[in-house]
Amino acid sequence: MSVMREDVIIGFLATAGWGDAVRVAMGADWSTRRYERLIQADGAKTILMDAAGDGVGQVAPFVRLCGLLRDVELSAPVIFAEDQGQGLLLLEDFGDDSFAALLERGDDPWPLYGVATDVLSHLHQRFDPGTAPDVQRYDLTLFTKQVALFGDAYLDAAGNPLTPAGRRALDEAWVRVLTHVLGIVPDSLLLRDYHPGNLMLLDRRGVRACGLLDVQDGGIGPVSYDLLSLLQDARRDVPDDIQAAMIDRYLVSMPSLSRDAFLASYAVMGAMRHARILGRVAQLAAGGGKAKQLAFLSRVWRQFRTAIAHPLLSPLQSFTDQHLPPDGAVPHILGR
Structure with missing residues (x-):
């Protein structure tokens, strides 16, 4: 400084x-x-x-x-x-008990993920997007802009930079996929980086026991996004049974929400989030990024591959199969 x-x-x-x-x-x-x-x-x-x-x-x-x-x-x-x-x-000082620190200490993950899921239910039931016309919208334009880093940085780092035609094909694939799901679930306040590192355990009752940090990139967007961010975390593996239970817990609390529509949106939001993180970590790798951040790459690649296996994401799967090897060139990017 x-x-x-x-x-x-x-x-x-x-x-x-x-x-x-x-x-x-x-x-x-x-x-x-x-x-x-x-x-x-x-x-x-x-x-x-x-x-x-x-x-x-x-x-x-x-x-x-x-x-x-x-x-x-x-x-x-x-x-x-x-x-x-x-x-x-x-x-306001929320202390040192982040959910991430508690999970790393070995605390029971179920109540932590439970209250984090309930926070989203509470928010989505009570927040009216119409009351915040000044807040940015996570729409087709913003989503495609944010995911561009996958094509700009990840493909370059993988040793397969896109030609102008390849870049157009990738952009068209994202537009096709996003156009299909935007609007099939309600919009609410989307916090974007909703994961245990940004959640703090407070000595308060109910959903107020979860302190919320790092919300500056939030906006109005699909209700599926933050639950996806919580359960498909770049930084840690969340057990499959917890993921399934929290999706069920959220949907039970939102009875008017179609399960099929939610899961379709969830898959597409996942592919997009994972692709953006892949681009960001590849960018860090090119600049000599920290080992802690580079360690996310293999996990996020697996998450991305799982997400694009959803039928709605077949344009992205086809593009990925044409431009990247099955391992996503992760060893190449990490210099192994």
């Missing part, structure tokens, strides 16, 4: 009344954001989010999405102080 940036932070903390707090670094995530825990002499705590550079543009959406989640009585951080122009926020 530059001296100039540190001076900006010191001034922000002083104005907010936290200038004398002890600052404890908490690290960074996949983006440019950085976090610190601030501790006052009386034991009061808050979290500093430092979104410098390109991250500044994510601050306003984060604040907006947190407000929408709190409006439907879910646990998103309260914002204690903000300087959006400088990319600085002071957030």
